[in-house]
Every structure is written in structure tokens, then in C-alpha cells.
Amino acid sequence: MxxxxxxxxxxxxxxxxxxxxxxxxRQTLVLDLQMDWDNRPAAASDDYQHALCYDTLSKAVTELVEQTPHELVETVAEKVAALILERFAVPRVRVRVAKPGAVANARTVGVCIERSQA
Structure with a gap:
């Protein structure tokens, strides 16, 4: 796909x-999310029901990240990937979690993972 x-x-x-x-x-984490999704049904029908709703997905991810304290950005990335795969039935997701200002002489640091449905 x-x-x-x-x-x-x-x-x-x-x-x-x-x-x-x-x-x-509280510190700012910045996430970039990239999800495999077949956009053809939504494009052909111009119907929201066939689209992956980035608003709903963004709200769910934000709630997950802000609700529970974590020590590691690695943990945040794994939990976000699992949420997207399970709740939104996305076949593959790439999650990048950045923690700006964590290292004095770097703009940002973080992790990037890619996970797929089992």
C-alpha cells in the first residue's frame, strides 16, 4: 500500500x-505520525466514513500521552503505536516522538519506531 x-x-x-x-x-513532546491507509474508498465516495479521521486520532493520542506520566520517550512511542494499530485498525504506523530542549546543544532528541499489525 x-x-x-x-x-x-x-x-x-x-x-x-x-x-x-x-x-x-509538564514538558512538550512533539509527535509525527504516519499511517498506512487506503484512501481510495474515501476519495471515490467523498465520504468521511471511509477516511481515517486525523482529528479523532490526534485527540486519542494526545489524551494517552498527557494522561499518564512516563519516564521514557520510547515507552510513549510504543503506547502510541499500539493505540493507533488497535483502535483505528491501521495496518502500519510510524511514530516519531521528539523531546525538544532535552539536550542543551540539540534542537530536539527522540525516537522513531515503525510497527505493523501482527
Whole structure:
């Protein structure tokens, strides 16, 4: 499949980090999501029912990330990928989680994973 739906720069305010001071504050995580999705049925019918709703998906991801504290961006990436695969029946997803400002002389750091339906 070559069709994809993407969401870039999804900002979430999360309790994230291993240091004690990080567990007391919220920090910005920036997510980029890329999902395989057959867009032909939606395009042919011009019907929202056949589209992958990026608004609903963005809200679900934001809720997941902001609801529970995590120590590692790796954990956030895995949980986000699992949510998208399970709840939205996406066959394959690429999740990039960036933590801006985590390293003083880098714009951002993070992880990128790709997961598929089993």
C-alpha cells in the first residue's frame, strides 16, 4: 500500500523524564505520525466514513500521552503505536516522538519506531 495519512508536529504536554524534577512538571513532546491507509474508498465516495479521521486520532493520542506520566520517550512511542494499530485498525504506523530542549546543544532528541499489525 502506498497511501498514507500523516499528522506532523502534534504537541502534547506530558510528564516525561527520569529525573525527579521532571516528574513535577509538564514538558512538550512533539509527535509525527504516519499511517498506512487506503484512501481510495474515501476519495471515490467523498465520504468521511471511509477516511481515517486525523482529528479523532490526534485527540486519542494526545489524551494517552498527557494522561499518564512516563519516564521514557520510547515507552510513549510504543503506547502510541499500539493505540493507533488497535483502535483505528491501521495496518502500519510510524511514530516519531521528539523531546525538544532535552539536550542543551540539540534542537530536539527522540525516537522513531515503525510497527505493523501482527
Amino acid at each position: 502506498t497511501d498514507q495519512v500523516f499528522i506532523e508536529g502534534l504537541e502534547c504536554q506530558a510528564v516525561i523524564g527520569v529525573f525527579e524534577w521532571e516528574k513535577q512538571i
